[in-house]
Amino acid sequence: MSPSLLTFTLKDFRAQLRRLVLTGSAVAVGVAFLVLSVGGAGALVQSYEQSAAADVGDAAVQVVPAGTGGSLPAGAAARAGRVPEVTSVAERLAGHANVLAPSGRPLDDRALVTSIAADPALRWQRLDAGRWPGGPGEVVLDRESAERVGAAPGGTVRLTKADGGTADVRLTGLLDTSASQALGSQPAIGVPYAQVRTYATGVRSTHLDLAVAPGADPLAVAKAAKRALGGEVSAHTHAGAVGNAVQSAGMLHAVVMTAALSFVLIAMAVARMVVTNAFSVVLAQRARQLALLRCVGTDRDQLLRIIRRQGLLLGALASATGLAAGAAACALGTVLLDGFADLGPIEVSLMPGPWTFGLAGVFGVLLTLWAVRKPARAAAAVPPVAALAASGSAKLPEPGSRAVREAISVLMLVAGAGLLALGAFGGSPLSLLAVTLGAILTFFAVLRYAQHLLPPLVGLLGLALRRPFGTVGRLSVQQLRANARRTAAASSAMLVGVTVAVSAVTAIGAAKGGLDGMLAGRMPAVFALDPDTARVPADAIAALRAEHGLTVTPVRTATLTVDGRKTVVAAADPAGLDPAAEGVGAARALKDGEAIALTGRPALTVAGIRLTTVSGAAALPLSLHPEAAVYVTGATLDRLAPGAATVSTVLIDPAGDTGHDEARAAVDRALATHPEIRIADTGSDADLIRSLLDRMMLVVTVLLGFSIAIAALGVAATLMLTVEERTREFGMLRAIGLAGEQLRRMLTLESVLLALTGALAGTLLGLVYGTLAARSVLAGRVSALEALADSGGTALTVLAILAATVLTGVAASVLPARRVRRMVVVDALQAA
Numbered sequence: 001m002s003p004s005l006l007t008f009t010l011k012d013f014r015a016q017l018r019r020l021v022l023t024g025s026a027v028a029v030g031v032a033f034l035v036l037s038v039g040g041a042g043a044l045v046q047s048y049e050q051s052a053a054a055d056v057g058d059a060a061v062q063v064v065p066a067g068t069g070g071s072l073p074a075g076a077a078a079r080a081g082r083v084p085e086v087t088s089v090a091e092r093l094a095g096h097a098n099v100l101a102p103s104g105r106p107l108d109d110r111a112l113v114t115s116i117a118a119d120p121a122l123r124w125q126r127l128d129a130g131r132w133p134g135g136p137g138e139v140v141l142d143r144e145s146a147e148r149v150g151a152a153p154g155g156t157v158r159l160t161k162a163d164g165g166t167a168d169v170r171l172t173g174l175l176d177t178s179a180s181q182a183l184g185s186q187p188a189i190g191v192p193y194a195q196v197r198t199y200a201t202g203v204r205s206t207h208l209d210l211a212v213a214p215g216a217d218p219l220a221v222a223k224a225a226k227r228a229l230g231g232e233v234s235a236h237t238h239a240g241a242v243g244n245a246v247q248s249a250g251m252l253h254a255v256v257m258t259a260a261l262s263f264v265l266i267a268m269a270v271a272r273m274v275v276t277n278a279f280s281v282v283l284a285q286r287a288r289q290l291a292l293l294r295c296v297g298t299d300r301d302q303l304l305r306i307i308r309r310q311g312l313l314l315g316a317l318a319s320a321t322g323l324a325a326g327a328a329a330c331a332l333g334t335v336l337l338d339g340f341a342d343l344g345p346i347e348v349s350l351m352p353g354p355w356t357f358g359l360a361g362v363f364g365v366l367l368t369l370w371a372v373r374k375p376a377r378a379a380a381a382v383p384p385v386a387a388l389a390a391s392g393s394a395k396l397p398e399p400g401s402r403a404v405r406e407a408i409s410v411l412m413l414v415a416g417a418g419l420l421a422l423g424a425f426g427g428s429p430l431s432l433l434a435v436t437l438g439a440i441l442t443f444f445a446v447l448r449y450a451q452h453l454l455p456p457l458v459g460l461l462g463l464a465l466r467r468p469f470g471t472v473g474r475l476s477v478q479q480l481r482a483n484a485r486r487t488a489a490a491s492s493a494m495l496v497g498v499t500v501a502v503s504a505v506t507a508i509g510a511a512k513g514g515l516d517g518m519l520a521g522r523m524p525a526v527f528a529l530d531p532d533t534a535r536v537p538a539d540a541i542a543a544l545r546a547e548h549g550l551t552v553t554p555v556r557t558a559t560l561t562v563d564g565r566k567t568v569v570a571a572a573d574p575a576g577l578d579p580a581a582e583g584v585g586a587a588r589a590l591k592d593g594e595a596i597a598l599t600g601r602p603a604l605t606v607a608g609i610r611l612t613t614v615s616g617a618a619a620l621p622l623s624l625h626p627e628a629a630v631y632v633t634g635a636t637l638d639r640l641a642p643g644a645a646t647v648s649t650v651l652i653d654p655a656g657d658t659g660h661d662e663a664r665a666a667v668d669r670a671l672a673t674h675p676e677i678r679i680a681d682t683g684s685d686a687d688l689i690r691s692l693l694d695r696m697m698l699v700v701t702v703l704l705g706f707s708i709a710i711a712a713l714g715v716a717a718t719l720m721l722t723v724e725e726r727t728r729e730f731g732m733l734r735a736i737g738l739a740g741e742q743l744r745r746m747l748t749l750e751s752v753l754l755a756l757t758g759a760l761a762g763t764l765l766g767l768v769y770g771t772l773a774a775r776s777v778l779a780g781r782v783s784a785l786e787a788l789a790d791s792g793g794t795a796l797t798v799l800a801i802l803a804a805t806v807l808t809g810v811a812a813s814v815l816p817a818r819r820v821r822r823m824v825v826v827d828a829l830q831a832a
Contacts, residue, residue: 006309013310016282019724022717022815023278024318026710030264030271031322031364032329033706035357037260039330039350043337044256046348052245054179054345057124059090059209060218062241063225063233072205073232080208083224085216090117091193092124092207095200096532099141099187100158100166100675101149105668110530110678111145111159111187113200118193122209125183125190126345129153130173133192139199140173145187159189160532160676162201179346201532263703266500268367270493270707274714275311275371277489281721283307283379294384307376308369315368319361326360327351409448416441424772431776439769443499446765450495451488455481457757458491465749472742475733476749479726490718491758494805497707498762499769501801504700506770509794511777512693523682524577524584524623525553525651526660527667530678536647540677543670544650549658550666551576553651555624558641560607562630569606570621570628571637571645578653583620587631592639596620596631604630607640625649701797705804712808715754719747719816730820744817748810755809759802767798 056062063080065072077091093115098106116132117123123132125140130153133139141157151157156168175190177183189199197203212221222235229235236244283290293303330350337348419438423431446453462477469476480487529536536554544552553576560569574587586596595604595611598621604611611632621628625648637645654663664681671677723730730743 009306009309010313012306013313016310017314019282019721020278020314020717022713022720023275024314024321026271026274026713026717027315027318027364027368028322028325029706029710029713030268030367031319031360032326033267034261034264034360034363035323035326035352036329036333036350037264037703038257038356038360039326039333039352041256041260042352043348043350047346048181049246050346050348051179051181051184053242054126055124055182056238056241056245057122057209058238059122059124059241060212060216060238061086061210061222061225061235062238063208063210063229063235064206064241066232066234070204072208073229076205076229076233077208079228080210080225083210083221083228085213085221086210086225087213088119088122088211090119090122090209091115091205092117092209093193093196093200093203094206095162095196095203097162097189097199097201098160098532098675098678099145099149099189100160103668104158104672104675106160106675106678107145107148107187108678108681109186111189112183113189113191113196113203114183115193115196116140116190117209119211121211124209126176126179128174128176130171133172133190135192136195136198137167138170138172138192140175140190141171142177142183142188143174144177146171146174158675159199161199162197164533164676166675167199263700263706266496266704267707267710268363270496270710270714272367272371273489273493273496274710274717275314275368276374277486277493277714278717278721279307279311279372279375280378280489281486281718283375285721285724287379287382290379290382291384294382300380304376304380307379308372311368311372311376312365314372315365316361318368319364322364323357323361327357405448409445412441412448413445416443416445420769420772424775432773435769435773435776439503439773443765443769447492447495450492451485454488454491454495454757454761455484457761458487458753461753461756461760465753469745469749471738472746473749476746476753480750480753486718486722487754487757490715490754491761493711493714494708494755494758495762495765497704497711498759498801498805499765500707501701501704502763502766502798503769503773504704505697505794505797505801506767507773507777508693508697508700509797510771510774512690512794524581524620525551525653526663526682527652528680529650529652529671530680531649531674532676532678534646534648536650536677537674538647540671540674541647541650543673544652544667547666547670549655549663550670551653551655553577553653554647555649555651556634556637556645557625557628557648558637558645560640562604562606563601567606567629568625568627569630569632569637569640570624571632571634572624572651573634576653577651581623583623583631586614587620590614590631590633592633592635594632595636598622598629606630606632609640611636624651697797701801708801708805708808711758712755712805712812715751715809716812716815718754719751719813720819723747723816723819740821743820744813747817747820748813751813751816752806752809755805755812756802759805763798763802 063072063076072091077089080086081089093113095113096110097113099111100106114125116125120132127140128143130140139157139159141151146152146157149157151171153171153173155171157171158166158168161167175183175188177188180188191199208225210221210225212218218237222237222240226233226235290303294300298306330352333350334348337350416438419434420442421438423434423436423438426434458477458480462473462481465473465477529540531537541552541554544550553572555570555572557568557570559566561567562569572587574584574590577584577587579585579588583596590596593611595606595613597604597613598619599613602613604613621631624631632640652663652667654660658666664679667679671679733743734740
């Protein structure tokens with residue numbers, strides 16, 4: 001590019017910069033969102049890594065079983081203590097017990113019992129309040145569990161014992177589990193090492209923490225410990241143990257980053273649409289000027305380079321602004337986390353590394369260049385004869401072959417519709433993926449036809465404005481319908497953000513509403529007993545059967561040889577199970593000598609007896625017992641294992657008109673003398689999942705709010721650009737008696753109509769996509785529409801999204817309306 005042409009490019013860009021401020025703001029918001037998303041994902045991974053490292057403790061050397069989930073060999077602690085340079089050894093024991101509520105029933109979640117090391121330097125747990133237990137009859141408990149049972153340091157709590165009894169113990173302190181992965185997901189009990197087996201069942205030796213002499217080499221000690229203990233263990237220095245603990249953080253980082261960047265890409269796609277629309281409007285308004293440049297010798301390639309260089313400058317300025325805003329947001333977020341979030345010893349920073357800032361800036365620039373490409377090609381095609389036009393603006397030609405574009409759009413629409421139908425009604429394991437791909441394809445086709453679909457929707461909305469707003473309302477609708485291409489371009493940005501938001505909200509809401517039906521379809525009963533031992537006592541079963549309003553179904557199991565492997569075989573009376581649950585119908589039709597198995601083999605050899613398998617209900621054994629792989633009738637089990645089968649669990653359903661809470665109270669009464677038996681409640685599980693879905697819906701709505709905010713900037717940019725183009729029109733309207741307040745109202749209505757048109761179309765598409773996605777997940781077990789009706793709050797969330805778009809439309813009109821009100825009528829009439 002020649003120096004004169006470069007000078008012209010810079011001067012012309014400075015002249016147009018005021019008109020492109022809002023457009024650049026859309027890119028800046030997208031870049032800032034990118035920086036903040038990467039910083040947030042990094043902070044989440046930091047917290048995960050630090051919590052995993054916190055569970056390692058401060059030991060110089062740590063010994064663990066060679067496999068995952070195993071136990072250290074007996075006598076390992078004694079042998080490790082004889083390793084040279086080892087000064088102290090703390091063996092970590094872990095098991096399970098129950099914390100009893102004042103009612104005498106255990107908490108729903110079984111507690112993890114861990115040993116407290118005698119050497120304070122080797123204690124890996126953290127104390128939140130009180131003191132460490134010092135002897136028999138003393139324990140520490142996590143704060144949440146202590147609050148649930150109404151206990152405080154210095155008071156007493158009741159625990160189950162390994163022998164089946166209970167014990168009242170003194171609570172000496174509270175554990176801080178906020179930074180622990182091992183203790184944070186369940187009730188946690190800490191007891192002195194010598195007392196672990198008094199309270200816990202299933203005790204395992206999980207770690208050896210070794211303290212070494214001052215000046216000793218931890219790596220050499222780790223190798224010596226490995227030699228002393230043999231191949232059944234792995235020994236690591238503190239740094240190595242931390243590295244092993246956080247090695248899964250890489251996968252977590254990839255998952256979290258992918259999720260975060262998916263929202264960023266949506267926001268940046270909206271920003272790209274805003275930039276394309278703004279440049280199209282600006283270049284159309286400058287069509288005569290561009291033609292004059294062609295007349296004085298500027299060829300198409302030079303004109304194309306001028307426009308692209310201006311896009312490069314806009315992208316650079318907008319990206320720099322976005323990087324500054326993103327850095328400020330990350331810094332503020334870090335300060336707020338430090339000041340208000342209770343993260344314990346975990347210290348996180350939302351500020352990403354320099355590579356993130358560099359890549360985000362480059363991405364913002366490239367996005368702007370990509371967005372400018374199409375309008376630049378169209379502007380370069382303006383012929384020199386356009387300089388003779390009376391008006392300075394003109395409609396730019398659309399580059400490319402129209403026939404090709406139409407063919408691609410039709411192909412995408414047909415293929416997308418086919419995938420939507422296949423995913424929603426085909427019953428394939430990849431149903432959700434098919435619906436997602438179908439939604440993407442059909443949505444791009446809808447965007448292609450937006451200039452034909454959205455203006456009529458503006459007209460329909462305008463019918464409601466005629467009576468309350470009169471002439472102003474009619475003028476707003478006429479203006480938007482007169483320039484269908486520009487209206488569609490401005491509304492399409494809002495269409496993208498709202499479609500994705502409503503799709504996500506609808507799918508999550510339907511999943512939440514259909515949760516009970518899905519769980520009922522998978523679980524054959526509402527309650528299941530989970531004893532600490534492998535057997536449910538006969539008196540507990542009798543007490544349950546004595547309660548009115550309960551259907552009690554014992555599940556008997558036996559460990560038998562199935563095709564050469566030890567396998568748990570289960571049997572239960574299917575008459576007492578929920579007939580709507582998956583596999584119960586097949587169980588009721590099962591005959592002696594037949595089996596339902598997880599494997600797909602047509603026959604099984606169980607304890608030397610050949611059984612024929614029944615297909616179509618493979619999940620039933622697992623739903624009856626978590627370790628069962630084969631289900632048979634009671635008579636068949638008696639033949640396979642005479643006298644060896646035990647009642648390992650009991651399934652319980654409310655009978656007749658008995659409600660869930662009433663049935664739960666009856667179960668608690670029947671098991672009052674059996675605190676060692678926990679109750680698994682599908683109702684509680686459903687409440688937990690609903691809570692998670694509610695949080696997910698909130699997060700998704702907030703993240704997609706950035707896309708809607710960027711779309712609002714696009715609406716504002718379009719209005720600001722049209723104000724300059726319509727200066728003479730506004731002057732004429734003022735001259736014939738339209739007041740400045742009426743002009744402001746007219747622009748506000750145009751802005752609201754642009755935003756609301758895209759929002760309503762996006763809501764309709766989002767409801768369709770979300771419902772089909774929900775149907776693919778529910779797999780016909782529950783009607784997606786019924787699930788939506790039962791979701792509670794989904795409709796309000798969708799209405800809130802629509803209300804937010806109206807508010808963004810009003811906000812987008814503030815600057816254009818202010819500029820119109822300040823126009824001098826005489827000057828406006830003289831405008832070209």
